[in-house]
Every structure is written in C-alpha cells, then in structure tokens.
Amino acid sequence: MERKAQPEDCSNDLDPDYFPIPPEAAKAMNTCYIASTYSTCTLEEISAAAPGGLRWFQLYVHRNREVSKNLVQRAEASGFQALVLTADLPYTGRRRDDIRNGFRLPPHMKLKNLEGAFEGDDSSEYGLPPNSLDASVTWNDIYWLRSLTQLPIIIKGILTREDAELAVRHGVQGIIVSNHGGRQLDGGLATIDALVEIVEAVQGRAEVYLDGGIRKGSDILKALALGAKCVFIGRPALWGLAYKGEEGLQDVLRILQDEFRLSMALAGCASVSEIGPHLVQFSKL
Template identity: 65%
Template sequence: MPYLQMSPIDSSFCWEDLSWFRTITQLPIILKGILTKEDAELAVKHNVQGIIVSNHGGRQLDDVPASVDALPEVVAAVKGKLEVYLDGGVRTGNDVLKALALGAKCVFLGRPVLWGLACKGEHGVGEVLNILKDEFHTSMALTGCRSVAEINQDLIQFSRL
C-alpha cells in the first residue's frame, strides 16, 4: 500500500503574519502548538488573546514534550497576560484537575470523546463527559477543593531531580 501523507505543512507562516491575520478578522486570535516559554513570550508580544499548549497529539514529531509537561513553563512565561489552555493527554477528571492546578484556564478533549462516539454514538459522548465530570468532582473532593477557584499549584507534587 502506498504511503499516504497529510497535506504539506506550510512552514513559511511566521510571527509577522499575525499582523496580516488581524486585518481579516475581528475574532480573538488563539494560537495552538505553543510548547516553550520563548514562543509564549512571543505570543504575548504579538498581543494574541490566548494560547493552546499542545503537541498536536504527539503525532507530528517524535520526542516532543507532553503538553502537561510544557504547561508550567508556558504559564509562567505569559504572567497572566493572556489565557492559556491545554490540549493533549487529558483522559480523566484528575487530568483536568492537574491541568487547572498547573495554570490552564480550560482543557480540550479529543480521544475520549471520539471513543465514546465510536462505541455508543451521541449517547457515548454524553457518558464520557459525565464520567470525566464525576472524576473531576471526586478529585476536587479528595484534594479539599470546594470550588474551581480553590484549585492551585499547591495540589501538585513535583519530583526532585
């Protein structure tokens, strides 16, 4: 079977292209694929409204860091000047809690929702979302958080290297 490749990636897109992009839309500009503090700082410099910390499912390049591992550095780099979201690797309600504790404003879901859809259609998607919600509420209760506002980095233990 011949090798099928996705459409070529245009590597000519650069930070300066954001100026042009602003001329064609009034919508907020949110960049996906930010994994380093340097890119996060450039996003702030270019006045985007948000960034999505994402390794695109790790399927584009081998050995890219997990999104959640890049999250703390990116959150620290933007210093609250724009919203930071997390995409990738979220499979449980506890993963949601961890992402929020590390500074993400919200998370995006991919595979879990698709698994629910594949198994039980629309009803399966609802079941997956309810499971994640229940797990999230359980994780909050076990960590003593009564509201999302109480979730913070103190909930996360970092290993010492």
C-alpha cells in the same frame, strides 16, 4: 476571553480531524467545540447543527492564502467565536502508525471545507495535495489574520516559554499548550511538563489552555492546578463516538465532569478558584 473555566467546562478539542463529530454533544454539555479546517462537515453545517453553542475554528494555513482567508471569513460569518491558529504543523510529521496501516482518507469522506480549493492536484493520504500547507508562516502572520477578522486569536502548539512570550507580544488572546497529540515531533515534551513555564511566561496576559493526555478527571485537576484555564480532549471524544455516537460523546464528557468534581472534593476544593499549585508535588528525580 470573557468565558472562564468552571467545573463543567472540561472543553472538547475534536481535532483528530477526519471524522464527523456531533457538535450537538458539545452544546448539550455546555462545552467548547473546536472545528478543524479538515473537518468532514462544513463550517456552516456545524454551525447549523448546534446553534448557540460555543464553537471555535482551528485554522491550518495553506500556501494558497486565499483559501485560508476564505475559511476565516466563513467561520466568522457562521458564528464561530474564536480563531485557533495551528502553529506546530508546517509539515505533516512522519506518522508511523499511518504508514504501517496504509492509512488513507476513506473514499466516502471528504474534507468538505476545502472542496474545490485544490482541483487538479493529486491528493495525499489525508485528502490534500502534497505540500499544500504553508511552511513559511511567521509571527507576523498573526497581524495578517487580525486584518481578516475581529475574532479573538488563539495559538495552538506552544511548548516553550520563549514562544509563549512571542505569542503574547504579538497580541494573541489565548495559548493552547499542545504537542498535536504526540503525532508530530517524536520525543517532544509532554504538554503537562511544558505548562508551568508557559503560565509563568504569560503572567496573565493571555489565557492558557492545555490538550494532550487528558484521560481522567484527576488529569484535569492537575492541569488547572498548574495554571491552565481549561483543558481540551481529542482521543477520548473519538472513543465515545465509536461507542455510541453523540450519546457516547456525552457519556465521555459526563464521566470527566464527575471524576473532576470528585477529584476536587478529595483534594479539599469546594470551587475551581481553590485549585492551585499547592495540590501538585513535583518529583526531585
């Protein structure tokens, strides 16, 4: 990837999927926007809403590979600059809050990128046919994706050294250290705990990013100190949107930027290049 992380690049992973997220806010804040397969706006609508913005497309691979192929090609044609392959969701985890709350996708909202793709199938609470995801995806499918697109491929959902090494061996350009917001495997590693061994395993052969648990500017400082190029956020973006829409999201990003710069200054760092592991002390417990 050519674009390196700077203090203003506290990137914004808008993955919790089922809500229309204004890409204009990400563009206005010079921030990367990741659009999900399950967005309630189409790829084309997102592209048109913020022309010239930095945007990536997050792909969930479905058993009907033609559906996924079409999405990849639409993303590239719409000007998305990278493909983010979701690696940690062969099945939807048992999300107890959703079960307890009786969650279903509201009837006025549709997974617009998939409209017409699964006609005739009963939909689950997430608006998809049951078992529509392809649980048979393997590392070799990275080569399949490479045959479909010229976009850089980033793999999202890596938590171990072994998988990071395999990802690099299969030619990905980036890795997002992610546990899917803690919504997949109960008791899985926190991403900040997995980051160090993944950075060590990759050894600069691909860029390493992190999401999960970023709530303050000091969280960004810690992640960069441990080797992440940048971070992504999900829940804080939704909080900002619930507060005041696009303006609220910009407020969230601005707060993170300001807190990050302050944390850098208090740690004695005049630039991002001065951030390193010497800033972090690990507990011996």
